[in-house]
Ligand SMILES: Cc1ncc(C[n+]2csc(CCOP(=O)(O)OP(=O)(O)O)c2C)c(N)n1
């Protein structure tokens with residue numbers, strides 16, 4: 001039986017909090033299981049380095065994702081290369097799995113325009129900061145693919161807070177009516193900045209909202225990488241069913257927690273308790289998968305140490321590459337949005353140019 005048939009009110013789990021198998025594991029090879037573990041560890045280390053760079057003034061604002069590794073890595077692993085991924089601003093691990101180099105993500109948060117440019121070979125849409133705007137984009141792109149006869153899945157990430165936006169309703173309603181091959185993946189991390197999940201919706205689960213749009217909704221333990229993979233894999237397979245009449249969208253709600261702040265500009269201690277954070281830390285996806293892989297003989301101390309060393313090297317190399325780029329000129333702020341600048345923006349650009357003339361290029365860029 002498909003996990004998608006279990007309804008939107010039962011939470012799907014494969015590994016419990018202690019790393020014990022409590023559900024049917026997905027079919028993944030030993031190498032794939034270790035690769036999922038490595039990507040989650042990489043994401044955790046990347047996150048810590050990125051926050052540290054921001055604290056040292058070497059990066060702008062950054063949205064941390066620690067705690068959300070299983071949801072991101074497990075779901076992105078379920079895609080084939082030709083499938084498309086639509087990220088919000090927190091999907092550093094998911095986009096990496098689907099082919100975006102770490103230095104590209106660092107450049108984005110360092111304020112480089114080039115950070116917006118996804119590699120041609122990675123089917124990843126640009127990062128959406130305006131909440132929920134990527135949902136109608138993903139639905140529209142999926143519909144266009146269907147009209148062209150392409151059979152790819154379109155995986156769209158968004159948060160619990162995004163479900164209160166009109167774009168969520170419009171995107172899911174359209175997907176249900178036009179059978180678009182979209183997998184709507186809600187990273188329910190319990191908070192939309194300081195607004196808790198229970199102030200976001202009176203629904204018992206977010207997954208059940210799919211019923212109103214006429215397609216399957218499923219809730220999964222988002223701290224369990226194997227459950228996330230299994231659910232997403234089935235949703236993706238249904239989206240790109242070779243028989244176009246069978247293709248249907250799915251809403252996946254991955255229940256999880258962000259351990260850190262909303263962004264480096266946020267202080268979560270003013271709106272949530274330390275006890276709550278500790279309770280969720282007990283569900284940490286990384287030791288959970290590590291225990292399972294050790295107990296089934298797929299990992300040992302030596303392999304774990306080697307993975308850790310290679311991760312640290314990979315992240316350091318990405319930081320060096322990103323910091324090796326020329327700092328962006330402030331004028332670049334004006335170059336990518338309007339073909340013809342409105343008067344007010346033109347005046348600001350001229351002010352910048354006057355400052356550059358007065359202080360010179362070197363000093364101007366430093367200040
Ligand atoms: C349209 C829009 N309104 C408000 C904001 C400000 N804002 C940035 S993040 C955020 C909360 C989003 O919460 P959620 O969807 O749960 O995602 P999370 O940050 O928890 O991953 C808000 C309101 C925005 N970026 N875009």
Ligand SMILES: [Mg+2]
Pocket residue numbers: 159160161187188189190191192193
């Ligand atoms: Mg949230």
